[in-house]
Amino acid sequence: MAKLTAPIKFKAKLSRPLTPKGAAWTFVVLPAAASKKLPTRSMVTVDGILEGQPFQATLEPDGQGSHWFKLEKAVREAAGVAAGDTIALEIAPVAEEPEPKVPADLKQALAANAAAKATWAEITPVARRDWIHWITSGKKAETRVKRIDVACDKLACGNRRACCFDRSGMYSKGNMGAPEAAE
Structure with missing residues (x-):
């Protein structure tokens, strides 16, 4: 992964979800100011750096005009951070969105x-x-x-987009959003 161009720098709390009980994964909710620097309120893939550890993540809308993402366990462990820590991140949108995994x-x-x-x-x-x-x-x-x-x-029939789909989550009545934090 190359050096980030025009990185968005911010600090945020690394959280563990409240449910399901005992979940081992962690997530980050971007501060509104950092999220506003992204090109879209909907999903966007970013390259990032956390404590010198490069990562890539697809940010999801939180339904409030901001974003959140799961932090992979390998990145978290390599960076030496844990749930509850305030972490410093640098992110930048990728030049080309990666292919999604098709169910x-x-x-x-x-x-x-x-x-x-x-x-x-x-x-x-x-x-x-x-x-x-x-x-x-x-x-x-x-x-x-x-x-x-x-x-x-x-x-x-040739329709290229999912019709009537609120990509930002702001009008979806709870379908999108960051998990509730356990801490």
């Missing part, structure tokens, strides 16, 4: 629908990530199945 059920549905698969192949990684997020943000299993069907139908 197996969506991958299977796309494989069975040539027209949907063709549109999927033509859209940007950000658009693919939005479709995946819309599909996986449903609370119930049947909602996910329905959304996969709808996505494949829309993609087969």
Whole structure:
């Protein structure tokens, strides 16, 4: 990973989620001032540095106009930080968004629908990530199945974006947001 260009520097608390009880992962909520320097209120992938340790993370909207992200265990351990610590970070948006991981059920549905698969192949990684997020943000299993069907139908018709999807989380009535901190 190269040196960050025009890094956004800030300090934030490293937190552990309240639920599920005993969760081992940690997360960071960006201060509003740092988040405002990003190019979008929606998901954005950044390269970062924490205590000399480079990392890459996809920041998620917190529904309040800011962002949050999970800090990978390997980075946390290499940096020698723990939940409860205030950490100094430098981040910068990546030049090109990485490809999202496609869930197996969506991958299977796309494989069975040539027209949907063709549109999927033509859209940007950000658009693919939005479709995946819309599909996986449903609370119930049947909602996910329905959304996969709808996505494949829309993609087969040439629709490139998930319609009516609030990428910032500000109007989603609780569908997006940072976890509640245990500490």
